Amino acid sequence: MKDLVLNRRRLIASAAAGAGLLASPAYLRRAHAQTGGVLNIWTYNGFVPDDFLRQFQSDTGIRVNIRLVDDQGKQFNLLAAEAPNPTVDILTVAGHRFLQFIDSDLLAPVDTDRLQNWGNINPVFSESDWATIRDNKWGVPILSGAEVLAYNTEFVTPEEAQTWDTLFAEKYSRRNAYILQDMMSVLMLKMGYDGNMIAYQDDEAEAARIVNEVRDFLIAHKPHVRNYYDGAAEIQQMFVNLDVEVAHAWNGPIAGLMNDGFPVAMAIPTEGTYGFVYTLNVANNAPNADNAYLFLDALLSSPEIGAALSRSSGFISTYKDAADHLSDLERQSTSFPEEQLARMQFFRAEANDLKYSLVDPAVEQIKAA
Template identity: 75%
Template structure:
């Protein structure tokens, strides 16, 4: 059974990749001639493994210049300020933020025919609906995070967590927790609706009825929940204190608990869930576009590189066959089966104005009920 990797913000810690050189991908082994030049990359901390960077520079002669970013909005503003002649070649955009960048013509369509290693990305990520806009690919998926169902393995069995229903069961009354706003999207998906609300852009009355249905469900189930929480540290502490046995959470905080040896595990129930994907994108009018494609093809070349990115960043790899290159504990903290990923949906932004105009008041009503 193939397993893959995923995470939101850096709760796994920054387990640095060892200094040992990554297994040399075939792409680099063919690059005997020194291409020279440079490639300029804006990305998050640890998204370019140091061992890969050193090897790529040594075997291609292309200098890799990395500028760290820590916010999608800041990156957008930087790129917009430089348009139409950016100094950067590769940026790192979350899939649900594509439209903002595309509307401002800041990204170039990705020519996947120039990426012989595109096939190494799991299709769950590379071929999902969010990945294609106007018939074009706009980024190479590299790392991801998702909403999951977490459970204390000493109190809850794997057989009990195949459905989100367990989170609202009488059996675990006052032993559950979730983030209301994030739970609303998952709950709408569980009910058979589009949690992104794109399907209801032309039918706001339907959208309102769906949010109302989800709101009433959570109000009805309110006596069963131990706490509505806001941050990762809270859910971690509740598990450690054994205040809860189950929680809806982002996988990052739970992965941290797993790596620390706490008896907790996570799954994506059969009804599915939502997540996001970080992608490497080529800037429109990139000054070193050819080198950018060489860099992308090289970093997609092997599961060892995907594993190194996961270990360094704490996010889940989108590459195929990463699990064998992770320790048993790292696999448990950052991987999901193909069956779990089958129901995975990705956040999209097209209907955000409609969605949150309805969801935000609903969240306040649930809290006040």
């Protein structure tokens, strides 16, 4: 896996350099003399392209400190521990987790008037119903993803990948893996229920019954799962080591393997799945808010940067025309057929308190079973 990562980094760097992707806008170059200072960012691996980062620092004199995170819950706990005076300026929150951060006064509303390039975001992402809460925007959408069925094409057929049943099939016993908490939402959808639990906000007993049904299913299948995992690198390593042949995964890590030439593919099964949008957010009381807005506006300044984001992360760019700057293989690894996209719903946050009050204990019960 180390060689794969190193090769991919060289590919990204050479592609970016060859295409002249990240030429800085004139207003950013002019900012050099009047800026400086620092900017602290918490984000996922690949969410700030290396070439963009180097050029931003060179053009502005701002020193950017990046702390990599791999879990929304851990990030929330870190920020809550620092409140009301955080050390971070920009963090990375999935849209369906907004309410948890907003209700704890951890995020500042995004002032879109300070972002000249806000219009470069596809309105499907910037103006959708999940993006506005209490009449405010709370994040800058940069990447979109989905919960997918990933599979090694040397062992699993495209036809088998059209159903979540394959993940639990006897044929792939101990050759499978999934993110346990996310899998619960996907299984609710597969069983015909609302995995967002919005439909059950006034019927907690029914919500509990559904969660228990999914919990019992996963306990019954526990002897057949190779691994419950949490991070992107884990599932990549399992595929590379041939520990698994089929898995539930986020599309980004699987796209990375596809771009490295590994024999893996992904599908959105017929029973459906959930999608999510990653946003960059300004922390409430951010110590370097002006630098944060300069960074965000620079990041939004061109579709080429959107393509670089997609290339480095493996997720789908939210930028208009970003796909025009990707290779055929990169487009293949960051897109799905229209009929599969039609099966995807977005995670929603309205019933999260109810949902996670039931799902979190169920996850622990599955692990302990």
